[in-house]
Amino acid sequence: MPNKPPRSSAEMTADHFALSPKQKIVLDVLQDFPDGARASDIAELLGVHINTVRGHLDELVESRAVETITAAASGRGRPSLLFRSRVPNSDDLNAQHVALIEELTHNMSYEDGLELGRSWAKRLGLAGSTDEDNLIALLHRLGFTPQRRGETIHLNSCPFVHDGHMPGIAICAIHEGFIRTSLRMADESIDVTPLGGDGYCTLRVIQD
The missing domain is CATH 1.10.10.10 (Winged helix-like DNA-binding domain superfamily/Winged helix DNA-binding domain)
Known part of the structure; x- marks a missing residue:
C-alpha cells in the first residue's frame, strides 16, 4: 500500500x-x-x-x-x-504561489492563457454555469473585488498583484478564459480589458 x-x-x-x-x-x-x-x-x-x-x-x-x-x-x-x-502565514503562502504561477506562465502566449483558463473552468465543472446575475459573486470568489458601474464591472483588486507588481499578460488571459467559459453566453458578448482604468481592469457584458 x-x-x-x-x-x-x-x-x-x-x-x-x-x-x-x-x-x-x-x-x-x-x-x-x-x-x-x-x-x-x-x-x-x-x-x-x-x-x-x-x-x-x-x-x-x-x-x-x-x-x-x-x-x-x-x-x-x-x-x-x-x-x-504551526499555521502558515497566508500572505507569505500567497506570495509563493503567485511567484510559482508567474514562473510557469512566463513564456505563455495570450492565446495559450485563454485556453488554459477555459480548461480550468471545465475542470471545476463551471463551464456555462454562471449567468450575469451571479457574475459578481464569481468575481468575488476569484479575488477581484468587483464593482458594477452601469454596464461595466470594475475589477478593483487582483490576487496576482504583489507589492505593486503587475502580473504577466498570460495571467490576465487565464482569468479571461475562465470567466468567458463560466458564463452562459457567447464569447463575443463579453469584453474584458486588462488595466481598463486607473487602478482597475474592466469587464463588460454586451447585451444583444
Whole structure:
C-alpha cells in the first residue's frame, strides 16, 4: 500500500482551527517569530498580562495551531519555553504561489492563457454555469473585488498583484478564459480589458 500524502495546507489555516478573535490576535503576533517566541514576548507586544497570553497559548497548543519548543541553552538556568506557530502565514503562502504561477506562465502566449483558463473552468465543472446575475459573486470568489458601474464591472483588486507588481499578460488571459467559459453566453458578448482604468481592469457584458 502506498504511503499517504501529507495533509493539505488548507487544513493548516487559522480558519480551519476555528479560533476565537483573541486567539487569532495572539497567533498573528506569533507568526512574526518563525523561530518561536516566549509568552513574555507576546505579552509585551500586546500590552496584556502574561497570564492572559499563557491561557491563549495553552488553548492554541491544545488545538495544535501552535507547538512548544525549548530554546537553545545560554548560560545557567532552565532553557526558555518557546511557542511557535504551526499555521502558515497566508500572505507569505500567497506570495509563493503567485511567484510559482508567474514562473510557469512566463513564456505563455495570450492565446495559450485563454485556453488554459477555459480548461480550468471545465475542470471545476463551471463551464456555462454562471449567468450575469451571479457574475459578481464569481468575481468575488476569484479575488477581484468587483464593482458594477452601469454596464461595466470594475475589477478593483487582483490576487496576482504583489507589492505593486503587475502580473504577466498570460495571467490576465487565464482569468479571461475562465470567466468567458463560466458564463452562459457567447464569447463575443463579453469584453474584458486588462488595466481598463486607473487602478482597475474592466469587464463588460454586451447585451444583444
